[in-house]
Amino acid sequence: MKIIQTTIPATIDYVTKRSASAASNPEVDAAVAKIIANVRANGDQAVRDYEKQFDNIELSDLRVPQSELDDAYAAADPQLIDALELAKRNITSYHTKEKQFGFVDAEQPGVMRGERITPLAAVGVYVPGGTAAYPSSILMNVLPAKIAGVKRIVLVTPPHHDGLNSAVLTAAKIAGVDEVYQVGGSQAIAALAYGTETIPQVDKITGPGNIFVATAKKMVFGQVSIDMIAGPSEIGVIADDNADPENVAADLLSQAEHDRLSRPMLVTPSADFAQAVSDAVDRQLTTLPRAEIASAAVNNQGFIAVVPDIPSAFTVMNAIAPEHLEVQLPDAAQYLSLIQNAGSVFLGFAASEPVGDYVAGPNHILPTGGTSRFFSALGVADFMKRTQFITYSKDALAREAKAITTLARTEGLEAHARAVESRFRNDQ
Template sequence: MRELDSCQNDFQSALDALLAFEEEANANVNHVVEEILSHVKLRGDDAVVEYTCRFDRMSAESMKDLKVPREKLQEAFDSLSSGEQEALHVAAQRIRDYHSKQVQDSWQYQEADGTILGQKVTPLDRVGIYVPGGKAAYPSSVLMNAIPAKVAGVGEIIMTVPTPGGDLNPLVLAAAAVAGVDQVFTIGGAQAVGALAYGTGSVPRVDKIVGPGNIYVATAKRIVFGAVGIDMIAGPSEICVVCDGKTNPDWIAMDLFSQAEHDQDAQSILISPDAEFLEAVKASVKKLLPGMERKDIIDASLSSRGALIKVQDMDEAVEVVNKIAPEHLELSVANPDSLLPSIRHAGAIFMGRYTAEALGDYCAGPNHVLPTSGTARFSSPLGVYDFQKRSSIIHFSAQGASQVGRTASVLARGEGLTAHAMSAEYRIKDD
């Protein structure tokens, strides 16, 4: 792991270098994705089946072979142990309870002359959720993407999940049953994004696509945006821990591991004013790493993008956090509430020594789909609001149209838009 000190003359440039990350622009990836999307748009189901067989080692003859019957979802849930069933239900209920607080209602108000203004909030008709597959199975992603959509009132949820070699994790299907997913297709990659964005004979066209994926999925989402809505372009996982030096160093080391084990490009950063504590955590990392199942990935991640940052005090720690704008922020300190008002940029904030980021990944309640790569400066976690759209309501009374029409007329003529002005002027009453 890199070691930085805020007292160093080159600290800001070193921090910039640490945070700099761009997946290599790959012209070949763009070309491949554009070709796949164009074929899916033109040939529909046939193209989806062809690409799925090629990339995921499947032997499907038609889309019927790639659609999971709804009864299979419940069968998958029934096949789980009682402990797994309980875990899914508890996580789902906590996620549902949290997101129910986010529901936005329509509203109106009436002005003195009888004019009514307001906003109509409407759920999306149909949403596609992309669930990663291949290296690992992510039932938590099913819950985090589908449940807010259901809470928002989305009419239909279409789920796609790649199953290389035909291997489909029963926990993923069970999570789809618990979350109320309507249709499931075992397709992935750019062809799944294309199918959701454009529609095929079997896969309905959706209004929005949510969920993370690999570079092919991210590239496809970027290209289809505009034809369909998307949630965000997700980068590698990130965790930033601020600690006052009083938390068990083994806990902190494992918190850093929890994101590093995702991917060698994941980023784990610890910030503390306590130099001895940073050394203790470094020792814990060395001690605990050999026993980790994904030690090679963790080691690669920490070596290339991990860091221990020594700051002068907690005020400076907060400054560094706001510069990083991390996906996950742990405030592992005695009084996290004292720091909270100064935190401006973070996807999710985990308060106190006992709040491991891993709890947020699965069952705390708030969404684990979070802005990465510094986009927490302007972006927010996935939520119910991502599955609702807003329409303005404008209903002028005769008196209001006459009065406001005068203002509109002046502004329209100032812009040289005569028809706009006259449209308003026709409704102005003579005094």
């Protein structure tokens, strides 16, 4: 891996240069816009036509019967079921603590004010087809919605000639998905946004997908809510000579294997440790099944930065705002106060990043590309909304009427002032 050792400002300047996100593609935009309009106008028939056209599959039923989920679950490797159930328990216990509640405030005479926090009515989760099937992501998308109290959780996934991926169906059953539809691409997003005869309209669509799915999600945003558009995976590690270079190398590679654009990053005060990790990465790469992808990520996107001391390492990492941040230092929890920007933090030598990908409980759908400055992990709050409410007695309104009419007239909004004064028009 490339090792850089320069001033802190120059290091920050280097490390915050990320691959530009994919520019929008006018041809894709036009194609997707047409698909959305067609599904909106023609419903199920349009969905079926696109599945025939794109996947060469003629679907009789868009809905996947519950019996297919039951069969997949019954046939699944018990070890997989145990693993998914452990993940479900931990994700559920973690996210349950995220649940927020509203309030009522009755502190002023004649005034009650408050806020209700209630679940969205229906949510759609997109699950990509193809070779990479990620049952863990189904748990990460569905369980927070369940805990929020969403009554209708719909999963869509592209049809396949050999049937749907059995691990996906098993995870959907364990997560408690209400309905599964075998439809993919932009047509699936359009169906969820506008509804068809068969597929229900939802309030929010989450889950990753290819450029057609991501473009469709952007286009229907506002008609429904969507989650973030995720970029390539990132892992930042802060470590010193106390850490194990083999473990740090293995953690860096765990994210490097996702994508050629994934970004493995180590910031350390030790030049010796930097070299040891670099050597370990090269060695471990040789035996990885996804070595070609991981190599591209390591060599083109990754780096090791050597900095003067541990506080500087946190300064650099806060500028990067990585998706995942490992602190491989003794007594790692003491450094939490130094972390301003990171999606998910892994403290200590045993807290390997894949623990969080699968079983620890925090969400693995995280802000990338420096957006942990202002975005957060997917969570229960993403599946709820707040509704404000007030009630005023006439006496309470009288106390504040002058302030309201003053502000309304300052802003040139006479009808606002008159609405309040109307309540007192028959009084002395």
